[in-house]
């Protein structure tokens with residue numbers, strides 16, 4: 481089967497500092513893959529390279545088998561790849577509905593499609609339902625709780641109807657209850673969407689992921705099923721002896 485996302489010997493240097501070294505990643509269509517590792521391991525850098533926000537120093541990126549090395553984020557987006565960020569990217573002065581409307585409209589423009597008002601409204605409603613925010617559709621983002629804002633970020637990523645979704649620490653800064661709500665939402669996403677997630681919360685990682693890749697100091701330390709990673713001694717050591 482052709483991988484939905486594949487990186488081949490991807491490296492990234494900042495001057496003399498090597499942030500990523502020869503990273504090989506292969507994610508099957510429909511798979512949910514977590515990328516974990518200590519702070520500074522290179523997780524966000526890898527995400528930015530896959531999403532076209534940073535060029536690799538060397539190596540290649542393939543999306544559905546096509547070599548997309550050096551492609552711009554909008555070119556990757558048009559191919560069905562969407563990402564969220566660690567930092568909030570929402571329009572704070574607009575309502576929940578308006579934020580999603582902008583993302584849906586941008587998606588249709590990007591595909592040069594014309595879409596009726598009714599169809600667009602249905603689409604926006606559908607996206608908001610998926611993240612449990614339909615009831616808050618007329619709330620200004622600035623007035624929302626932090627956890628709800630992160631749910632809305634997931635909605636914006638879903639508005640592009642992605643086939644590949646990159647989630648960068650979706651539960652960071654959330655309360656335990658907010659984390660559980662976000663986890664339920666991510667688990668409920670359709671399997672047609674391939675998910676790559678960078679996440680520090682191991683309960684989230686082990687509840688959601690099929691497979692886990694562990695980065696340490698820019699290199700792949702381990703790559704395997706949840707069970708394999710949980711039993712990997714090198715991984716436990718990197719996490720300072722903490723049991724996973």
Ligand SMILES: Nc1ncnc2c1ncn2[C@@H]1O[C@H](COP(=O)(O)OP(=O)(O)OP(=O)(O)O)[C@@H](O)[C@H]1O
Pocket residue numbers: 494497499517518519520521522523524525526
């Ligand atoms: N623009 C840059 N210039 C120099 N060094 C950078 C730059 N961006 C990232 N780095 C360094 O590259 C390394 C990897 O950073 P990255 O943000 O990818 O790590 P991470 O695994 O996502 O960490 P965290 O879990 O803290 O988000 C870090 O040491 C970071 O300081």
